[in-house]
Amino acid sequence: MASLKTPSLKTPPLSLSSKSLLRCSFPNNIRFSRSQPQSHRFLIVNAAAPGSFSKKPTIPTVPSPTSSSSGSSSKKPTVLVAEKLGEAGLALLRHHANVDCSYNLSPEELRVKIAHCDALIVRSATKVNRAVFESSGGRLKVVGRAGVGIDNVDLAAATEHGCLVVNAPTANTVAAAEHGIALLTAMARNVAQADASVKSGKWQRSKYVGVSLVGKRLAVLGFGKVGSEVARRAKGLGMHVIAHDPYAPGDLARVIGVELVGLKEAITTADFISLHMPLTPATSKMLNAEAFSKMKKGVRIVNVARGGVIDEDALWRALNGGIVAQAALDVFTEEPPSKDNKLVHHEKVTVTPHLGASTMEAQEGVAIEIAEAVVGALKGELAATAVNAPMVPAEVLNELKPYVELAEKLGRLAVQLVSGGRGVKTVKVSYTSSRADLDTRLLRAMITKGIIEPICNIYVNLVNADYTAKQRGLRITEECIHLDGSPECPLESIKVQIANVESKFASSKSEAGAEIKVEGRVKDKIPHLTKVGSFRMDVSLEGCIILCRQVDQPGMIGKVGSILGEENVNVSFMSVGRIAPRTHAVMAIGVDEQPRKESLKRIADIPFIEDLVFLKL
Numbered sequence: 001m002a003s004l005k006t007p008s009l010k011t012p013p014l015s016l017s018s019k020s021l022l023r024c025s026f027p028n029n030i031r032f033s034r035s036q037p038q039s040h041r042f043l044i045v046n047a048a049a050p051g052s053f054s055k056k057p058t059i060p061t062v063p064s065p066t067s068s069s070s071g072s073s074s075k076k077p078t079v080l081v082a083e084k085l086g087e088a089g090l091a092l093l094r095h096h097a098n099v100d101c102s103y104n105l106s107p108e109e110l111r112v113k114i115a116h117c118d119a120l121i122v123r124s125a126t127k128v129n130r131a132v133f134e135s136s137g138g139r140l141k142v143v144g145r146a147g148v149g150i151d152n153v154d155l156a157a158a159t160e161h162g163c164l165v166v167n168a169p170t171a172n173t174v175a176a177a178e179h180g181i182a183l184l185t186a187m188a189r190n191v192a193q194a195d196a197s198v199k200s201g202k203w204q205r206s207k208y209v210g211v212s213l214v215g216k217r218l219a220v221l222g223f224g225k226v227g228s229e230v231a232r233r234a235k236g237l238g239m240h241v242i243a244h245d246p247y248a249p250g251d252l253a254r255v256i257g258v259e260l261v262g263l264k265e266a267i268t269t270a271d272f273i274s275l276h277m278p279l280t281p282a283t284s285k286m287l288n289a290e291a292f293s294k295m296k297k298g299v300r301i302v303n304v305a306r307g308g309v310i311d312e313d314a315l316w317r318a319l320n321g322g323i324v325a326q327a328a329l330d331v332f333t334e335e336p337p338s339k340d341n342k343l344v345h346h347e348k349v350t351v352t353p354h355l356g357a358s359t360m361e362a363q364e365g366v367a368i369e370i371a372e373a374v375v376g377a378l379k380g381e382l383a384a385t386a387v388n389a390p391m392v393p394a395e396v397l398n399e400l401k402p403y404v405e406l407a408e409k410l411g412r413l414a415v416q417l418v419s420g421g422r423g424v425k426t427v428k429v430s431y432t433s434s435r436a437d438l439d440t441r442l443l444r445a446m447i448t449k450g451i452i453e454p455i456c457n458i459y460v461n462l463v464n465a466d467y468t469a470k471q472r473g474l475r476i477t478e479e480c481i482h483l484d485g486s487p488e489c490p491l492e493s494i495k496v497q498i499a500n501v502e503s504k505f506a507s508s509k510s511e512a513g514a515e516i517k518v519e520g521r522v523k524d525k526i527p528h529l530t531k532v533g534s535f536r537m538d539v540s541l542e543g544c545i546i547l548c549r550q551v552d553q554p555g556m557i558g559k560v561g562s563i564l565g566e567e568n569v570n571v572s573f574m575s576v577g578r579i580a581p582r583t584h585a586v587m588a589i590g591v592d593e594q595p596r597k598e599s600l601k602r603i604a605d606i607p608f609i610e611d612l613v614f615l616k617l
């Protein structure tokens with residue numbers, strides 16, 4: 001028995017740093033729950049650069065404006081590396097792309113250069129703002145952030161421009177955690193101040209008496225990759241560690257022996273606070289005057305996250321007012337901080353110049369991680385670390401690949417049946433599946449691509465599909481018709497319906513005449529068209545298709561076939577769908593090349609052919 005239900009869309013959790021920054025919008029009627037482990041997330045971007053390296057899955061895409069098909073250096077994509085990157089990463093990039101290492105570019109120089117680049121790699125110092133995307137003229141396909149924090153990249157602008165943003169979220173975790181611990185211990189024992197004092201010829205042993213860490217309460221704010229590694233190490237130092245993170249998994253905390261608590265409890269009870277959350281609108285100035293006023297007198301603060309999560313003026317006042325005994329800061333709201341920055345010069349503050357990720361090991365690792373992600377994305381392969389697009393697990397992607405092709409082609413066919421391509425606003429997609437947890441994001445994106453690209457000059461990919469649909473007022477609703485059956489096959493069929501439009505092929509409308517309706521399925525991994533309007537057929541979706549409506553009678557196939565033969569048009573398949581014998585039928589003819597207008601007219605003029613349309617796939 002078939003039952004109707006809205007798809008339950010199981011999507012993996014976002015990279016923790018990206019969770020609150022993801023700005024992809026989805027239609028109102030669909031809710032996404034995120035539940036799969038984050039280690040196997042992948043995304044595909046429609047950048048079609050030449051490919052001869054890995055055999056990872058790709059999806060069929062339209063070539064990007066800069067794509068090429070040969071391996072010659074002039075045809076290779078160009079990658080601008082705007083900040084220092086480890087040699088191993090550069091070597092990997094050079095293998096697949098022309099690499100322009102231009103460091104310390106001014107914003108103007110970056111905007112000029114970017115128009116000639118397919119990818120950009122940055123660290124934390126380069127502001128990749130809207131102007132950068134606008135200056136790229138659509139050529140920029142990938143921004144690689146060689147590190148974790150992506151607060152220096154305008155994700156909304158990237159998404160609107162169909163540009164994928166990837167980061168390197170794992171390679172510098174340990175380095176950042178070690179730096180956090182280094183600052184914690186150095187601060188507690190006044191190492192930096194004492195060092196400067198000795199070097200200036202003094203010997204002030206009583207001035208630099210420190211505080212012990214053992215038995216003290218450390219509150220880790222942001223219990224993600226870095227925060228949890230800091231917690232692990234602090235436990236080793238004998239500290240009592242609590243953590244606050246609204247999204248942290250409780251089981252990881254339990255394993256490490258850390259108690260997850262609310263923000264209030266964390267900041268009011270801690271002797272030490274270590275910050276490890278991303279900078280987002282929600283975390284901006286999270287430690288402000290109000291927060292400081294609630295803290296235990298004499299609290300000590302470490303920040304290896306982002307300067308912006310602290311209200312720096314409020315911290316300065318809290319230091320002077322004796323609430324905060326000491327602070328150790330690796331990061332600042334403005335970097336580098338101005339020469340007269342009050343915090344930098346405060347005697348109770350230890351500072352480093354954003355060194356959290358700066359170990360030899362971390363930089364080599366980050367460079368490789370980002371180079372692989374960027375090269376892969378340029379080739380249309382999977383990106384495990386996309387931060388501005390929905391991500392699909394690799395195994396799901398492999399399985400869905402032929403259905404992804406089917407989805408795009410059905411969208412492309414349906415929109416070509418609309419008179420003048422005008423008035424396409426309401427699209428309903430129905431999936432028939434025995435899977436209760438069918439992930440349709442990729443399919444919906446490709447249907448959107450198929451519908452939008454033939455009618456307007458917009459490049460649509462998985463990154464900007466939902467955004468582009470919304471911009472164009474295109475409302476796509478989805479339903480999943482659940483079948484009892486083997487869940488081996490992810491999808492039985494996909495149906496695309498476009499409502500409230502004129503059709504240039506009347507038979508493509510449903511019985512009620514309200515919507516243009518096309519339906520397809522995958523057979524032997526090949527997408528097939530199985531229904532147009534009320535007419536069943538079975539044609540593989542390759543090349544081009546001629547659809548003819550005729551009065552069903554003997555000899556029609558022969559007549560059409562002869563004309564195509566005379567016109568030297570090669571037929572790849574033919575299929576006739578009819579409601580009942582000798583009534584009306586729709587003939588679908590697959591052709592390898594586009595027939596001349598005159599050839600199509602000769603077919604249309606055959607007696608009893610009532611309607612004809614030519615469709616490109």
Ligand SMILES: NC(=O)C1=CN([C@@H]2O[C@H](COP(=O)(O)OP(=O)(O)OC[C@H]3O[C@@H](n4cnc5c(N)ncnc54)[C@H](O)[C@@H]3O)[C@@H](O)[C@H]2O)C=CC1
Nearest residue numbers: 016017149176222223224225226245247277278305356357
């Ligand atoms: N100083 C440096 O050189 C480095 C700095 N970082 C910074 O550290 C941050 C964290 O890095 P990872 O641990 O790798 O990222 P992550 O994504 O693994 O962890 C961030 C955690 O913060 C949590 N979070 C989000 N909003 C929060 C809130 N309002 N309150 C408390 N927790 C919240 C998230 O749920 C997540 O668990 C990065 O975003 C980056 O800004 C990272 C590496 C090096």
Ligand SMILES: O=C(O)C(=O)COP(=O)(O)O
Nearest residue numbers: 123124146147148149357
């Ligand atoms: O990975 C991060 O978030 C960092 O802050 C490291 O920044 P960097 O790449 O050293 O400029």
